[in-house]
């Protein structure tokens with residue numbers, strides 16, 4: 001934990017050195033002693049300390065300094081650190097000014113120069129002041145702080161990224177807390193830089209303006225570049241299927257890399273409670289499952305690159321070469337595609353413009369707390385929508401589920417329907433579809449078309465979460481890997497048509513169960529044609545595929 005600071009300011013460097021030496025010898029174990037030989041320099045220092053979230057316990061200033069006297073400086077300093085104890089160093093001739101300062105401008109004490117011996121003329125008084133300061137001292141949060149506003153899509157993306165990668169951070173909504181004196185002091189210390197939101201403040205005192213996930217990832221040590229350029233097994237996609245393949249592959253001796261565009265965990269990472277995964281009778285959150293799986297994969301030596309996307313793939317003989325989003329390439333003998341699906345877009349006016357500013361796709365776990373006391377709209381009738389509704393109901397005043405059909409019975413699991421029925425602040429709005437989203441800078445209202453009455457209803461709304469099905473992310477595979485008409489990847493028996501192996505297939509065996517039309521390229525989980533869209537089946541496919549990879553590698 002960073003030590004609180006004792007700051008002294010004196011334009012006479014000999015005196016400055018002497019006071020620093022005396023402070024350090026008595027208080028160095030508990031406090032950090034720093035000094036400045038100009039009041040202007042000291043004020044800059046105080047602003048930097050404020051931005052770093054440091055605590056200043058004492059500011060000790062010489063009264064006679066050019067440009068700004070000690071009293072003037074202490075008054076400025078207390079605007080930045082109002083709780084710091086303030087003391088003057090004065091010559092005998094200045095004692096009247098010092099006494100007036102105590103009475104008029106809340107200075108705690110004055111010391112006469114010289115203060116020898118300090119055991120009599122300095123430490124006893126400072127002990128009192130510092131004891132007093134310690135009584136109200138609460139150590140500050142020491143991690144990353146993100147300053148932003150709730151309705152900014154950039155801020156939302158960054159918070160979502162940090163949450164999904166399980167990077168602890170403190171969120172400071174500079175609009176919501178604009179009247180909070182501490183936010184005001186922090187924004188003043190940042191000056192014009194405070195306008196470049198999101199501002200990310202790191203514990204080492206550095207900061208990122210308009211912070212992007214990829215820049216923050218590098219700063220917090222998330223690996224985005226591969227350590228070598230060849231692997232036995234490369235896995236694209238870090239959802240349950242990719243993570244399972246990584247754990248099984250690496251534990252069975254394959255040199256394995258996993259490439260994940262956003263955050264390990266995939267869709268499952270967005271789930272607030274998975275209740276049907278074997279071995280967890282009380283359910284577990286997707287975030288928890290992802291955290292455990294990542295730890296397990298790392299323990300077996302899997303290299304995880306995130307955030308990093310795969311943008312293209314090609315083959316050169318027995319090598320499968322992946323082009324990454326940053327332009328670099330890695331090659332492997334076996335490639336596993338586990339890229340899952342992404343949310344289908346809702347096609348209605350206003351939706352795209354307000355995405356990230358009240359309109360969200362997916363779980364929005366980051367947003368759940370911000371919805372406290374509000375009305376939340378959830379669009380869609382599948383399990384993912386039901387889980388999200390249950391999660392928001394813990395915070396929101398009311399949750400309204402909008403579904404096109406008559407009820408949830410044909411789209412949602414019974415256990416969730418039962419939970420929803422028992423949750424008094426969840427309401428179902430059937431025969432309803434979103435026709436338009438309204439709002440200038442953030443969502444304010446939605447228009448809902450009621451198919452049973454034919455009427456268009458416009459209702460106030462500040463948050464809407466959309467779960468209307470999902471499509472695979474396979475464009476990046478170009479024409480190399482065969483897909484069905486919706487983009488899902490064909491594997492194994494699905495590739496055999498009229499008893500014929502796929503075009504260009506040169507091996508004297510059929511494609512393995514989870515192998516694509518390119519030998520050595522496998523597909524698992526939601527991205528695969530005909531897959532069961534569940535965590536357990538993704539995990540099952542990811543682990544089973546490793547057996548086929550061993551068979552494939554034995555003949556490469």
Ligand SMILES: Cc1cc2nc3c(=O)[nH]c(=O)nc-3n(C[C@H](O)[C@H](O)[C@H](O)COP(=O)(O)OP(=O)(O)OC[C@H]3O[C@@H](n4cnc5c(N)ncnc54)[C@H](O)[C@@H]3O)c2cc1C
Pocket residue numbers: 236237238239240241242259260261262263264265266267268269270271272273274275276277308309310311338339340341362363383384385387388473476524525526527532533534535536538
């Ligand atoms: C909110 C919600 C709740 C759910 N609840 C349950 C539940 O309770 N029980 C259950 O069994 N199932 C549940 N599901 C379904 C389950 O989460 C999915 O079936 C499962 O996550 C599929 O796993 P996957 O690994 O195939 O793909 P995904 O989980 O979709 O992971 C794919 C990953 O690939 C990454 N990716 C995509 N393209 C690229 C690229 N080009 N380069 C690099 N990375 C890329 C993505 O960022 C993503 O992280 C839920 C889904 C959602 C959304």
